[in-house]
Amino acid sequence: MKDGTAKPGREKPDKPSLREKLLLWGEETLSDTELLALVLGVGRRGEGVESLAWRLLHEGGGLSGLSRADVHHLAGFRGVGKAQAARIAGIFALARRLHRQRGRNLARLTSARDVYRLVAGDLAGFPQERFLLLCLDGKNRVLRVHQVSQGTARTALVHPRDVFFPAIAARALAVVLVHNHPSGDPRPSREDLELTDRLRKGGELLGIEVLDHVIIGEGSYVSLAEGPEKVHNPRERS
Structure with a gap:
């Protein structure tokens, strides 16, 4: 071989x-x-x-x-x-891009694991933080994957207008936030939790639901919707 x-x-x-x-x-x-x-x-x-x-x-x-x-x-x-x-x-x-397009063929996103499989190829092991936005329709089907920002090895600056403008343009009814931790440890920081709360409140004003914020590590992820303390292995059985 x-x-x-x-x-x-x-x-x-x-x-x-x-x-x-x-x-x-x-x-x-x-x-x-x-x-x-x-x-x-x-x-x-x-x-x-x-x-x-x-x-x-x-x-x-x-x-x-x-x-x-x-x-x-x-x-x-x-x-x-x-x-x-x-x-x-x-x-x-x-x-x-091929990895993303194949992922978009999912009928719909049903879990944070689906999110991981969709974007892990772009984010896992990347040396800087990248913040992605998944724009979804009413059946949680992916309409668009948009990179909001790319930062340093420790942070990516994100402004609410940069999140919701592409969501509005895609006519999304819901979004999922995703970013990576170059350290490989997906556990959320205090800033991650505060940003998620701020964006969730902003989405409520616009009628766009923030379904989850998934943080990608090295072969692992955390879903804030499922609990910020639990680190998931994408290969584990449901």
Whole structure:
């Protein structure tokens, strides 16, 4: 099974190119290193593209680490140009959007676990706090996923108008608030609780119900609607 961990050696003259390999036998026959090499396109002087891809995976923390790196961080790796960094960042951005679109195919959100599954790919392990808004119709179906703000490793500034303006534009009848804790610990801070209370009261004035505020950690989450003290494992049975 291909795992992308073996360092590539010298290529044989009759070895098919990575593009030919994918076209002939499919993407499952390519390792992580080979797929990343396809995205990079070319190596640099003294280092082939597969060797560059292998080093980038190992220095960047694997696919998970690279997926969380922004384009400027990617361009800072030795041998990676700005165009290559943009391609890598673009690939991961498309993957995150696909994850969201698949999640939106849920008939409706029935629990905080559904919320976690919808947005965890965007938020879990992200190095800064990101605050998302899920706009829902009367049957709790997702109309829109909107990023309200992105902050530092400790906080994301959120103003009520930035929350409710996109909800009104989407004609949402209810919303779910979601943000991540880069520390990996999803337990709410005092500021999280105060913000939730303030937004819930604002929603009441506008006729938009704030159903929940879900805080995403590393492989875990807290639902303020279900109780701020309980940390949930998304793999646990209901």
